[in-house]
Amino acid sequence: CGIFGVVGVSDAANFIALGLHALQHRGQEAGGIVTYDHEQGFNSARRMGYVRDNFTDSEILRTLPGNVGIGHVRYSTAGNKGQTAIRDVQPFFGEFSMGGAAIAHNGNLTNAEALRRDLISQGAIFQSNSDSECIIHLMARSMGKNIPDRFEEALRKAEGAFSVLGMTRTKLMGVRDPLGVRPLVLGKVGDGWALASETCALDIIGAEFVREIEPGEMVVISAKDGVQSFFPFRPKKSRFCIFEHVYFSRPDSILGGRSVYETRSQIGVELAREAPVEADLVCPVPDSGTPAAIGYSQESGIPYGMGIIRNQYMGRTFIEPTDAIRNMGVRLKLNVNRALIAGKRIILVDDSVVRGTTSRKIKDMLLDAGAAEVHFRIASPPTAWPCFYGVDTPQREKLLAANMSEDEMCKYLGVDSLRFISLDGLYRAVGVAEGRDPANPAYCDACFSGDYPVPPSDMLDKGFKT
Ligand code: SF4
Ligand code: MG
Numbered sequence: 001c002g003i004f005g006v007v008g009v010s011d012a013a014n015f016i017a018l019g020l021h022a023l024q025h026r027g028q029e030a031g032g033i034v035t036y037d038h039e040q041g042f043n044s045a046r047r048m049g050y051v052r053d054n055f056t057d058s059e060i061l062r063t064l065p066g067n068v069g070i071g072h073v074r075y076s077t078a079g080n081k082g083q084t085a086i087r088d089v090q091p092f093f094g095e096f097s098m099g100g101a102a103i104a105h106n107g108n109l110t111n112a113e114a115l116r117r118d119l120i121s122q123g124a125i126f127q128s129n130s131d132s133e134c135i136i137h138l139m140a141r142s143m144g145k146n147i148p149d150r151f152e153e154a155l156r157k158a159e160g161a162f163s164v165l166g167m168t169r170t171k172l173m174g175v176r177d178p179l180g181v182r183p184l185v186l187g188k189v190g191d192g193w194a195l196a197s198e199t200c201a202l203d204i205i206g207a208e209f210v211r212e213i214e215p216g217e218m219v220v221i222s223a224k225d226g227v228q229s230f231f232p233f234r235p236k237k238s239r240f241c242i243f244e245h246v247y248f249s250r251p252d253s254i255l256g257g258r259s260v261y262e263t264r265s266q267i268g269v270e271l272a273r274e275a276p277v278e279a280d281l282v283c284p285v286p287d288s289g290t291p292a293a294i295g296y297s298q299e300s301g302i303p304y305g306m307g308i309i310r311n312q313y314m315g316r317t318f319i320e321p322t323d324a325i326r327n328m329g330v331r332l333k334l335n336v337n338r339a340l341i342a343g344k345r346i347i348l349v350d351d352s353v354v355r356g357t358t359s360r361k362i363k364d365m366l367l368d369a370g371a372a373e374v375h376f377r378i379a380s381p382p383t384a385w386p387c388f389y390g391v392d393t394p395q396r397e398k399l400l401a402a403n404m405s406e407d408e409m410c411k412y413l414g415v416d417s418l419r420f421i422s423l424d425g426l427y428r429a430v431g432v433a434e435g436r437d438p439a440n441p442a443y444c445d446a447c448f449s450g451d452y453p454v455p456p457s458d459m460l461d462k463g464f465k466t
Pocket of ligand 2 (some may be wrong): 285286287350
């Protein structure tokens, strides 16, 4: 999911709509905005579908006056399966004795089911199926004397991955879990402030990127007092999601002081060193494989070409929630550039192999178009484990790499060769020169390694074995 908030600007909703539009790649199912204005109080609009179809309309934006607000774009993950209903769309809002508050969450709480059971037994009335709603109920039950205290106390009971925005009548709040699994950045816009999942959302509103919110940090921001910072959790070594670098974040964002584009093309460089092959053309599976293909081409000296053309009017295939839509999606979205492909030995570069369904179809399309050979190169290690921290990987049984060796995958996909970047190679590409330290990994890489930095306790209760 993507989150965006501002304080101290006029027409907060306009800024939030733009910020969410820049974060649309993080969630395409639904979006919502909550603002506060002293005449009208809290205002909210939550809609299914794209930001541009819902929040560019001045009719809706006019119902969201105020100088402070937060917003969310949603895609459903492990914790929140099934069709998104409007009641699952964030931000969530609650009214407490000291005034209302709203929250918007990116990540996944690994103890949400246990929390929900407890809260329901204490009388909480849940409105949604979302793990994130626990946060607002925990705030309601907190003894904290003000809303920031309650926000902090609620999140001390949460486990797993969370970058969360909160708002009161006058304040914008933001927090990252102690491992800092999901991103969150601070920006300055005029006399006001913004918090966003990624820096690309600051760029669109002309905000200056100030810094990342640190793992375990909470900030409380008001127009009057500026940014106050706290560290409410027991400190831990950070474990940022390495897959944000590979796929999830936008290439024009800055993560950990590095351009995501630069990191991705460096992954391609590492991949070319680890897995060279004689061929005529390096082609990405657009858009997710593009920067890595450029890096592979530069390092190998094999020309780069757009052998597959993407229809710009389709969203991300993976993020569509059902198998049926996902299956159709491949051809609706990608087509082969025959004139370029025919007779050539192709190095096909993509970011990841998950179920293998997309990859198989793309290979068939290349062969139909007359490719002589297809060598598949993947910019991440085999995805063999599900994510429980806010990225929608399927159950382990459906992951190709959980069921097959690399040789078997190569046969199943029907390609001439198949190679994945190593975990060490990936770490080098993100800037850890010595590779992955197995005793103390610098990132979360559980979907590749099975090394889960936070025990997925709800899943363990259901019999999941790590
Ligand atoms: Fe990111 Fe993978 Fe860890 Fe999930 S399991 S947080 S996708 S690295
Ligand atoms: Mg892709």
